[in-house]
Amino acid sequence: MALACAASLLLPVAAQAASTADAAASDTLQEVVVTAVHDHSPVQVVTDPKQPRQPIPASDAADYLKTIPGFSAIRSGGSNSDPVFRGQFGSRLPLLTNGTQLQGACPGRMDSPSSYISPETFDQLTVVKGPQTVVWGPGASAGVVRFDRLPPEFTEPGARLEASLLGGGHGRNDQTATLEVGNNQVYLRATANHSHSQDYRDGRGQRVPSAYDKWNTDVALGWTPDANTLLELSAGAGDGWARYGGRGMDGSQFRRDSWGLRAEKKHLTPWLTKLEAQVYSNKADHVMDNFTLRTPPTTGMMAGGMASSVRRTTTGGRVAATLEPGAGWQLVTGFDGQYSPHDMRKGTPADSYANKDWERNAKFANFGWFAELGWQASAQTRWVGGLRLDKAQAWRYATGYGGVSPIAADNERSKNAMPSGFVRWEQQLTQSTTVYAGLGHVQRFPDYWELISPGNSTANKGNAFTTLQPEKTTQLDVGAQWKGQGWQAWASGYLGYVRDYMLFDYMGMGSAVRNVDARTAGFELGGNYKLTPAWTAQATLATTWGDNRSDGRPLPQTPPAELRLGLDYYAQGPWTAGALWRLVAPQHRYALNQGNVVGKDMGASSGFGVLSLNASYRVNHQWKLLMGVDNLFDKAYAEHLNLVGNSGFGFPGNTRINEPGRTWWVRADMKF
Template sequence: MNMTSRPAGARTRLPVALGLALAAPLAHAAPADEARTLETLVVTAAAPSSPLHWVTDPRLPRQPVPASDGADYLKTVPGFSTVRNGGTNGDPVLRGMFGSRLNILSNDGNLIGACPSRMDNPLSYIAPETFDRLTVIKGPQSVRWGAGASAGTVRFERDTPRFDTPGLRASASALVGARDRNDQVLDLTLGNPTGYVRASGNRSEADDYKDGHGEVVPSKWRKWNGDVAIGWTPDADTLLEVSAGAGDAIARYAGRGMDGAAFERTSYAARFEKRNLPGAWETLQANVYDNEADHVMDNYTLRTPKPASSMPMPMASNVDRRTRGGRISAEWRWQDVQLVAGVDAEDSRHRGRSAMGRDAYRAVPWTKDAQFRRQGVFSELTLGAGTAQRWIGGLRIDRARVRDDRTAVRGMMMDMPNPTAGQERRQWLGSGFLRIERDVAAGLTGYAGLGHSARMPDYWELFSPDRGPAGAANAFAGIRPERTTQLDVGLQYKGPRLQAWVSAYAGQLRDYILFTYHAGGMMGSSSQAGNIDARIAGAEAGAQWQLSRQWTVGGTLAYAWGENTDEHRPLPQMPPLEARLQAGWEGRNWSAGALLRAVTAQHRVAIGQGTVVAQDLGPSAGFATLALNAAYRFSSQLQLSAGVDNLFDRAYSEHLNLAGSADFGFPADPVRINEPGRSLWMKLNYRY
């Protein structure tokens, strides 16, 4: 689905990279304005493109079965995991860090979910295959893309189509698989040298899956998205584009007391770009966006209320989050000195309504409960750009404001007056980093970077808990901003037959925001948020070795560790050690491969503590699964791929997981939700 033009006669090379896919095209950085037509046909993991930067093409088939949402696709990047709840819309975790510690952008705009327990996290509104490029920056090693990105930044991007002559470009894919999985994606662009119209859309559907024991796990979903962009390109250096999009979905959750009955998305955006400006001034970029998430959760559309449950009668909650913002930045270059500077701003409003009875909420007026505002200024400087040794540094200052518009809060038996009604919190936040990158030998690059990020507590930390720290009126009044200082180091080697990389990090978190659950846990009525100090550390590594022209082997390893230094116990919600090993064979048209994923047991837990979404349920067992895939290239335009996941039909569950809901027959004692059993899939890709 690459919308950029290729030189006449250029041939799209599609060798197989099966398993961990640490292929050479992934190991070289591409300019930010170029789409990445990768050689990999079936993606199972990505390698860094440059220090702490991962760039990949989210339109390519992947294993396990191609992703239904953004969080699912991110699992191909070592260090990422997902808080699972059965089926779709898991919550992304990078190096054990969760929520707004991970800055997520689509077309450089924020679309923030509305559910108080993140049923509709930001990635649940993103269809990966409708984007041209996925970029990941690990750690607090950039200040360009917004505040608070202590764990990292994720950008889903669409490229600018350029036409030398009038024409039409089209790409499409279709997927079928186990549990009635069927997906369709279509991307059409009509254009000429002075402009274009691009329309893209997708639909994804699946039924409940069966685990390795043959037991049905409630997990069905149905989604669609559609986006249209109109661009004006009067010359090769100028772009003015306006775009609009919409989407909706339903999703059943085995691990929640309610399901998602609506995930309505509306998006509007505009952007302007000008390149090759006079003198040292290289580019000017500006964008604005208006995104809204209108989410309905209920206990009757996709399930039947249970009289003995905590919600015996039909009920629904409708929440809405509208986020508006924009960004202006410019780049200058003087020989080997490069400077990026800019400003950005964001305004986000949250409101809700709820009622007992089927669809009774529609007659209830909206009530606003929170307003977030932020303005920021940033700058990044590179010394030695294009040379063997590069110093990169950045500074960012933000002014954040949050207002509590709740008139009442939930008490033990009934709603109580809100002691912080109408109050506003204001905070100056500073972030920055300094990194050195050095080419120490042919093909070998080393780097070390120290970053600091200050993060304002988000909606889920200020408004979702029942209580705040001891002595505070509530979480809004008592939760302090979180500050992270982290060291990142690593090495990358790119040789003719061997490619390898290793990265490690160690961080100190001041005022880390921790959730503690009492008397009933996640389904109970007592959650408390507070600040602690913590330490984190970990590493990721990967390698690929080309044994011969047709055979490759490789693997990745990821480990994360965290310690609550105030209480001298493990930090909760840390993923266990994970390894992936692959072997791939590639012929002229055929290819085949195998992927072994092994995860160790996790015994370092803090039972009853976690995040707004999940808590540690106890130790978890290790597991290993084997997946196979194969592909056939009919032509440079038409490819067929297929695979089988969990070949031996193992019954297993991920450590980061929700407990199964009693509404679906899960026991009262917390039990993790099992993953799908043996699953087959087949995908057809076409590009014109």
């Protein structure tokens, strides 16, 4: 049986204002498995990551984000993909959990930040498209993704438990639980999850090295002496392992340790409506090797086995104030900062890395000020604008695995007062039609993978560390939303120019990074229509385009156009059902041997179509059963954004890794 948690059709969330009847309809739709997510408001998508979705339940953040139009992922097997939005990834698309950032440690992003996030343990997922906010950190040219846990509310002493169990094909089994205990002044919230899968087989029956096992647990203790005050202390940990058919090493450890403290006070004065502050620390301690989860090679540079142990600790804080002086004005302003050192060590089966000293090889820091101002000019018109200034610093250290080397003059970089900002107009044309247009600009400092990871950027090779310039993105975002009797529709589009885009050139086994100028464009469309009181049809379409103006070539790692068609059945009874037909176009625009730190273009890719089905039965208020099948016709296909299969597993060169074949799954949800 094939696994997972499933999904029916779209949970389209309405535009801005909703009537009581619309709200009731929205509550009803929450019973349906999610197969795609609609825009919630101008430039924003808001959804509930606890809802089961199809295809098979998400084991990490990238898996869940793929249900949102415009998102794709660089695939490398069963888990730990790297999310891509509108063809952009990495630090262009920051992923935040409860307002904090966790940076992965692997030089090749084997442990991307998304791999440490279990979506089902969070209450709310928010995506801001494009450079249309400045309050959530620097460099967000593609957008901002936020996974948040909301403080539980208790009017009297009580306890709540939510849990789910999932089983399916390829040995997939997941367990998730959330326990909340408290009263009107104090609460304790504990979440835990575990996800496991064996190697899957593709549509041709070929086994793909893709097994993984991961767990996470988090605890939050909160104090709410009154309705306007919150103080919360949190801590968490996680670990796991993963096999990668597209890499020369596997991940034998994905250790995460986190803690945080946040405070919030509302309605201090008639004009100071909120004051919030938080501090946090997130540590990723990652081990990759080629002997724990596979047979090591007998020849080559890593013959006999090799391990690399890397860690990165991101410590940061944020202070923000919300002011409402009246006349429709609202200002959010404050400061944020983070400090992030990176350490590493190596070993072999005979000479373990655990016996070596950690060596510092890089360190990053950022400090920023932000102000975002909104003005409700009339009942139908709203203006929003923001400004952000950042100071970024980076240090690199000579690599020798013998200790920390002194920093030379050319091994420190800084950039002061990097400006970012935007202005957006939102207009409600009629009771059912809303439009918006926004112009934004972002300056993004090179990240660890661009400054340190490439072969020409180490302390002893090349000069990219000193010559690579910050990326400067200017983008126009436009969109509209419509709502009628029994139907909803939305559209969003963008047109951007990127100066000093950071591009990777692959040469043999190595890569180099340089600046080029680029243009980007694309759109996302979506809608749903109630065919009958019980049947709803849904559709989304997303496409993106990129052009490398400096080289006269397409921008690499651009996902192809994707259409999703869905059909939901819900008749106010215990049964629901859904179907998802995913259609992906061929991609003929590529830049051979160019890409990013994770992947490169290896040529054109074929289009494909995949049909998936699901059904659910609500036993009672406490119990719900779900089942489904992904890739019903057992199609053999591969995503365009993919890693080349590793020859150590018998994959031919320049061959993309196929996705899972037919996969059955069942899931039980419990709520007490």
